[in-house]
Amino acid sequence: MRSSRSLRALAVAAAAALALSACGSDYPLGEEQRKAAENSTSKLEGIISGSGSTAQGPAMDAWIGGFRVLHPKVQVQYSPDGSGAGRNALLAGAVQFAGSDAYLQDEELEEARKVCGPDGALDIPAYISPIAVAFNLPGIDTLNLDAATIAKIFRGEIDAWNDPAIAGQNPGVQLPATRITAVSRADDSGTTENFTEYLHEAAPEAWPTDPSGSWPGGLGGENAQGSAGVISTVTRTEGAVAYSDDSVVDESLGTVNLKVGEEYVPISAEGAAIAVEQSTRVPGRGEHDIALHLDRTTTAPGAYPLILVSYQIFCSGYEDADTVELVKTFGQYVISDEGQQASADAAKSAPIPPTLAEDARASIESITTLP
Structure with a gap:
């Protein structure tokens, strides 16, 4: 609770x-x-x-x-x-x-x-920011992934970087057999809530768990405190992957391009802004409360729907x-x-x-x- x-x-x-x-x-x-x-x-x-x-x-x-x-x-x-x-x-x-x-x-x-x-x-x-799916694979700067694949990675169902589900979306990329270490937030986090909401809405079969600010128990992997903590863990762990506000992700890590419709969209502030423009107000609130329902399944061109709107x-x-x-x-x-x-x-x-x-x-x- x-x-x-x-x-x-x-x-x-x-x-x-x-x-x-x-x-x-x-x-x-x-x-x-x-x-x-x-x-x-x-x-x-x-x-x-x-x-x-x-x-x-x-x-x-x-x-x-x-x-x-x-x-x-x-x-x-x-x-x-x-x-x-x-x-x-x-x-x-x-x-x-x-x-x-x-x-x-x-x-x-x-x-x-x-x-x-x-x-x-x-x-x-x-504050509007894209949430990065950031990984540590030397020599690889970007990977294309859909929501279902990301969900399976963080549930431990895909545990190696050369898994066919990843390779099939990244032809020509020399993926290593390195074991995947999924890193999540240890604290009650709005970033976690937004990330799990995205997975639940964009890939409900792969991520049936309801969205929550607390990471689901029993999924394995590692966890760390705060945005800086998870990125620090990924930076020192080859094969690791985490979700984090993009502001703390530097060029030493690779980032995922999300599949939106039939395209793979790279992370950007512009893509986040396009996604927010598809949002609606949460019903039943007071006149001056501006809680937003984000459309995680939008196919708007250029939209990057894995975002957080911070209040x-x-x-x-x-x-x-x-x-x-x-x-x-x-x-x-x-x-x-x-x-x-x-x-x-x-x-x-x-x-x-x-x-x-x-x-x-x-x-x-x-x-x-x-x-």
Whole structure:
């Protein structure tokens, strides 16, 4: 169960430790930030804390840095503890916002009313990224694979790289007989939820297991903590393969081209953006909650449907008016063209589509002070 009391207690402890930490420098971005601070007319000041998605980590660093240039007296703190930990921290009232690669589930929405007021919490799309299927096979940069083959690899049903199911999609590639080591996330992860959702919807016979933020037990392989952890494991293990936010995958690893329709589509921010444009709003949500249902079986030309839409989750209301102003100003910066460009430069993410960005701005603006 995603919202266990024990996880909630750990989230509170982690958030408390985060709140006690301070920046080592008044101007961590250096001379540019110092000059901006001296010339800034912003009167906004205070501290807000968040926790959550490791996939958002590089983008969050860019957002915090850019925001502090504009508002040098504001300190935004973020601890990349994983999406599940971030949601738990928000629902415990330990942080002001969460980063999550999965939107709040119905039980979490109900629980949010205890902390965030009668309208609960808001899922705001902030970060769009393709999920890479990355592998360590020296001399091989890309492989073509369909969803069913990927599913069988991660279930341990295909255990060697020269298996006919892989070779048949990659004529001319000299595949070794190296044993496959599938690496999954050890923590409750929105990346895992998006990856298993893709497999379940695109190849239901090969992946009958329901999507979940926790990796299914009994499948073997290895696991590691966070996006960086799984990629580190793959990098030092020849024959290994993992799923991860593309921002932490470098050129030392190969990546999979996904079969979409009759074509194999390479991983890219542009392909992720095309896939998001095929999405629809999750029904039954409040006016300002923008949880998205992603079409994992799209055949739109150029679409890369193995993606995550990572959310900034805010309360719909806060007791303190100053907190409302800080949260809204930071949230609007993240969604702005400047903020989206900062994350694209730092993390290879795709910009939020214009219509979706407009809805997100309206949702952030709706955040109010609780009576």
